[in-house]
Amino acid sequence: MSEIAARSFVPCQHQVLVGHFSSRKWKEKLNMHERQCHALPEPKSKQPLIKNQMAMNSATYSSRMTTDIPLYESPGASFDGYLEDKPRVFNAIFPDKRRSQQLNEEEWRIQMLPINFLFLTVWPVVEMRLRCKSGGRDYPPGVPEEITKVLELDVIRWKLQGLDNIFQPSQFSLGVKGALYPDRQGVRTRLKGQLEMNISFVLPPVLAMVPENVRQPVAESVLRGLVENMKLRVNSSLLADYSKFKQETPKNRV
Template sequence: MAISELGGAYLAPCRQPLLPCWTSGRSKLGWPKQQRRFLRCHAASHRGEAAAGKEASTYKSRIATDIPLYESPGASFDRYLEDKPRVFQAIFPDNRRSQQLNEEEWRIQMLPIQFLFLTVRPVIDMRLRCKSRGRDYPPQIPQDVSKVLELDITRWELQGLDSVLQPSHFALGVKGALYPDRHGTRNRLKGQLEMSISFVLPPMLALVPADVLQSVAESVLTRLVENMKHKVNGSLLADYSKFKREQPRELL
C-alpha cells in the first residue's frame, strides 16, 4: 500500500469545514498547508481520547556478530578498543553528523527515518565504555573475556515533526557489546546489539491497525541494527587492520 493510500485509509475525515485559504504553500514537513491544518483539526477532535492516556507500543530487534578475528603481537584488539574516539570514528565515519561531547559520549544526527508517512530525524547521544577483568560485564558475556566495549544511548530527541505529530511518549534504547573471544584454537570477534522503541502514537495516527504498526516498526528497527552490524563487520575490522599496520615493526 502506498504512503498516500495508507494515510487516506486510516485517517478519518475532519468534521469541521475546510476554508478556501487552505489551498497553497508548503509546510516545513513538505506537506501542503491545507493538509497540515487538516491534521491539526483531526487531532483536535481526539484530544479527549489522548488525555485519557494510552498504553505504549514497544518493539525490539536483536542481532549478533560472530566472525574471525586476526590479531598481531603488540596490536591486540584490546588495545584497539581502548582508543574509543578511533572506534567511534570507524563505526560513525561521517564527521558532519557527529560531535564528541566528552571522553566517552558523542552526539549523532542520524539519517532521516521513514515511519508510516512521516519523516523523522533522530538526534542521539551515544556512550562508549571499555570494561575489563570481568567488572560490570553484561550477564551474557563470559567473565574471563579480557576486554568489552559497551555502547548505549543516554539521550535522544526527535526533530522534524510538527507539534501535532509529536508522540506523547517516546523512548529509544540501544544496548550493545563488542569483545574478543579467545576460546578455542581461533580468535573470534563477538558482539550483540539490541535496539528497542516505545511510543504512544499521536491522536491523528490512532486509527492505524496494530498489525500495520508492528510491521512498520519492526522493519525500521531491523534496518537500523543490520546497518550497525554491517559497520562492525566491515568498517571496524578494516580500521583494526589499519591499526595493526601502524604499529612499530618491533612491536609486531
C-alpha cells in the first residue's frame, strides 16, 4: 500500500537496541558455539530427532494494519480507474526507482533497504505482484462483494542477502498480503486497506541461543514499523498521486 512496502518494502533502516545484549558480545558467543557444533557432529542414532529439534526451534511473527480515511473522487476520474494503472500505483507506492525493476505487466522486484534484527543485518529482495479484481470475484478475505474494484498486493518470491552461512535459517517463509479499495457509502467514499505481514523460519543453532522473550518483541517491533510505515505512505503519497491523476484527466480540467 504505499511503499506497501518500500519502507514496508522499501523500508527505512530499522535500528533495534536490545537491552544489554551487545552486538559484539553476542557475535563472539555465537561464533564460539558454532565452532563447538562443528567439532561435535551429531551421532547417527540421534538423526531422527532432527525434525523435532527443528520444530522446537521454529519461530513465527506477524503484524497487521488497516487504513480507513476519506477519499474525494471526481466524476471523470474515479479511483477505480486510477487503480487500473498498476505501474503508476506501484511508482506511487515505491518511488525509489533505483531499487525496483518491473518484471512483467503485474510483477516487480524490489531491493529493500537493510533491516536490523538483533545483531544481524539483512537485505531482503522481494518480488511483488499487483492485481486488480472486480465484480466480487476472488476478493481477499474481509473485502465486501459489493466493492467495485480491489487492488490486491502479494509477495510471491523472496531472497535474503547479507547473512553469513552460520546465520542463514534452514527454512524461511515471508508472507505479505494486502488490499486497497474505495468503499462508497451514499455520497461519501472511504479509502480502505489492509495489510498482513508474517515471517516463519527455523532458527539456526547460533540464533536459537537468544531467548524467545528477547527475540519476540524485537521481531514484532520490526514488523510493526514496516506496516505502520506503509500505512503512512497510503495516507500520503498514494493520495497525493491520485490528486495529480484527477488534475491530469481531461474531463476534470476547467
